[in-house]
Amino acid sequence: MEKRPGRLLLLSDLSVRNTAYEVSLSRSLLTWKKRLPSPVYHPFKPSMCRSVTVSEIICVREEEEENSSRDEGSWRKIREGHGRDCRQAFTVSYVERGRNHRWRCAEVTFVCPDAVLCQRWVQCIREQLAALGCRPKHLLVYINPVGGKKRGKRIYEQKVAPLFARAGITTHVIVTEYANHARDHLRTDAELKQFDGVVCVGGDGMFSEIIHGLIWRTQMDSAVNPNSPEEALQACPLRIGIIPAGSTDCICFATVGANDPVTSALHIIVGDSQPMDVCSVHHNNTLLRYSVSLLGYGFFGDVLSDSERKRWMGPARYDFSGLKMFLTHHYYEGAVAYLPAKGIMGTPRDKTRCRTGCVVCEHNGKVFTEKGEKYKSAESFDAEGEEEWQSVRGKFLAINAASMSCACPRTPKGLSPAAHLADGTTDLIVVRKCSRFNFLRHLIRHTSKDDQFDLGFVEVHRVNRFRFLPRQCQSDSDLNLRDAHKRQIFGPLCRDHPACSCGPHYSSWNCDGEVLKHAAIDVRVHCQLIKLFARGIEETTVFEEVTNPCAI
Numbered sequence: 163m164e165k166r167p168g169r170l171l172l173l174s175d176l177s178v179r180n181t182a183y184e185v186s187l188s189r190s191l192l193t194w195k196k197r198l199p200s201p202v203y204h205p206f207k208p209s210m211c212r213s214v215t216v217s218e219i220i221c222v223r224e225e226e227e228e229n230s231s232r233d234e235g236s237w238r239k240i241r242e243g244h245g246r247d248c249r250q251a252f253t254v255s256y257v258e259r260g261r262n263h264r265w266r267c268a269e270v271t272f273v274c275p276d277a278v279l280c281q282r283w284v285q286c287i288r289e290q291l292a293a294l295g296c297r298p299k300h301l302l303v304y305i306n307p308v309g310g311k312k313r314g315k316r317i318y319e320q321k322v323a324p325l326f327a328r329a330g331i332t333t334h335v336i337v338t339e340y341a342n343h344a345r346d347h348l349r350t351d352a353e354l355k356q357f358d359g360v361v362c363v364g365g366d367g368m369f370s371e372i373i374h375g376l377i378w379r380t381q382m383d384s385a386v387n388p389n390s391p392e393e394a395l396q397a398c399p400l401r402i403g404i405i406p407a408g409s410t411d412c413i414c415f416a417t418v419g420a421n422d423p424v425t426s427a428l429h430i431i432v433g434d435s436q437p438m439d440v441c442s443v444h445h446n447n448t449l450l451r452y453s454v455s456l457l458g459y460g461f462f463g464d465v466l467s468d469s470e471r472k473r474w475m476g477p478a479r480y481d482f483s484g485l486k487m488f489l490t491h492h493y494y495e496g497a498v499a500y501l502p503a504k505g506i507m508g509t510p511r512d513k514t515r516c517r518t519g520c521v522v523c524e525h526n527g528k529v530f531t532e533k534g535e536k537y538k539s540a541e542s543f544d545a546e547g548e549e550e551w552q553s554v555r556g557k558f559l560a561i562n563a564a565s566m567s568c569a570c571p572r573t574p575k576g577l578s579p580a581a582h583l584a585d586g587t588t589d590l591i592v593v594r595k596c597s598r599f600n601f602l603r604h605l606i607r608h609t610s611k612d613d614q615f616d617l618g619f620v621e622v623h624r625v626n627r628f629r630f631l632p633r634q635c636q637s638d639s640d641l642n643l644r645d646a647h648k649r650q651i652f653g654p655l656c657r658d659h660p661a662c663s664c665g666p667h668y669s670s671w672n673c674d675g676e677v678l679k680h681a682a683i684d685v686r687v688h689c690q691l692i693k694l695f696a697r698g699i700e701e702t703t704v705f706e707e708v709t710n711p712c713a714i
């Protein structure tokens with residue numbers, strides 16, 4: 163109903179840079195059309211007609227137009243006609259889409275024939291913005307001053323704070339003083355009721371701190387035990403914004419489509435909301451960590467552990483450790499048990515991609531909300547779920563669980579191209595022991611059009627939950643990977659021959675870039691546990707980018 167052209171709230175002849183425009187406002191759109199001297203219609207000429215959705219207007223402000231040289235001509239006539247300068251103008255700041263999912267704050271100033279009309283326009287636009295309801299007014303901001311190139315504070319002060327101020331958002335800013343400062347503050351001290359959202363300025367490590375603090379706090383406030391893998395966790399009420407300022411900003415890239423502070427700030431201002439699944443990772447009824455992107459054992463676990471020891475190399479350490487781990491070709495024995503996701507839309511090998519307004523996430527989100535009640539108690543979960551567990555045993559080069567596509571500039575398709583941000587599942591990818599050549603084929607396919615899962619030694623399953631137990635882990639509670647790493651120091655050259663008893667028995671789990679200290683883990687997906695100030699990656703059409711056509 164709202165988008166019908168008949169529901170115009172205002173329609174006036176105003177001028178933009180001395181040119182006459184017909185300007186209209188409905189509940190959903192602000193449109194300005196050039197008044198043409200000839201009736202010839204030019205639908206593809208960008209300057210003919212512009213429109214911006216009201217939900218993407220950042221703010222409106224009144225201007226007292228000054229009589230500058232560029233404003234000569236028609237303006238002077240108005241003044242002469244009225245005997246005094248009564249012109250009024252208002253400026254609308256709005257979101258303008260650039261290339262590669264980047265957003266910018268654009269402005270257009272409309273000059274009105276009189277002050278009363280100007281005030282009517284300003285008031286009407288403000289009323290529409292106030293009615294949106296989803297926009298944050300007060301935010302809690304954590305800045306990591308040492309993340310990435312140590313530019314977090316400057317990025318926030320120069321690029322983000324002025325936009326928040328313009329949009330009328332107030333903030334409480336905390337510059338962190340030590341690792342886990344933000345997490346601990348959120349867990350205990352933060353007065354969360356005061357805020358409409360939490361913003362982190364930093365990289366993936368900083369985002370991880372925020373979700374660990376927020377999820378923990380939400381469970382404490384709801385009397386849910388986060389250490390029990392059987393408990394259905396309570397969804398966090400506050401949305402999280404990420405201003406990318408780290409050396410790895412994968413979560414921001416996956417949810418916004420760009421690593422750009424201004425784009426992220428604008429998604430926060432317009433009050434976007436993107437739900438996201440979170441995996442809880444437990445060991446022996448103790449919570450180890452939460453994960454939103456990748457859990458990797460074997461290859462990706464080894465690359466992370468090795469690269470952590472080579473931090474002095476900078477970002478090149480990932481390439482170095484990746485090559486080293488490919489050449490050493492470790493494999494590990496163990497068993498994976500998993501619960502396949504049932505009754506859902508989508509498979510890990512279909513062609514769908516998780517994009518803004520994803521129907522798979524919406525459908526599966528509903529399915530899991532309805533199923534949620536059944537999983538609330540351990541008894542009902544076991545009784546119903548036990549017979550559906552399936553398992554894979556053997557020797558593996560890699561076991562990965564991708565809760566999102568994990569696309570990044572290095573692997574544009576991602577580890578699991580069809581994985582979804584908020585469908586309540588994770589894609590469990592099992593790469594069995596194979597030759598180096600075959601493993602290379604699998605890795606290379608991440609960067610080509612070929613299906614990386616279409617290989618005999620690779621399995622992929624969309625699951626709700628999985629458990630991993632490494633071989634020789636009879637009493638897994640004692641398994642401490644620090645001992646396994648010590649062994650690696652003494653036997654780095656002979657990995658493929660267990661007979662030498664010099665190869666490592668265990669790899670370690672890479673949990674969103676952090677090394678887990680236990681190999682035996684129990685992972686459960688919590689559907690849409692958190693929400694971000696984002697909207698997923700938008701499908702862009704050439705038409706939209708070039709013309710911004712008028713929608714009325």
Ligand SMILES: Nc1ncnc2c1ncn2[C@@H]1O[C@H](COP(=O)(O)OP(=O)(O)OP(=O)(O)O)[C@@H](O)[C@H]1O
Pocket residue numbers: 305306307308309310311337338339340341342343363364365366367368369371407408409410411675
């Ligand atoms: N004031 C601080 N001093 C030291 N460490 C901090 C501080 N604030 C946050 N941290 C920690 O810094 C780590 C890295 O932060 P962040 O993710 O923002 O940057 P990054 O450069 O992308 O990191 P990395 O490359 O290590 O993933 C986080 O794990 C966080 O816990």
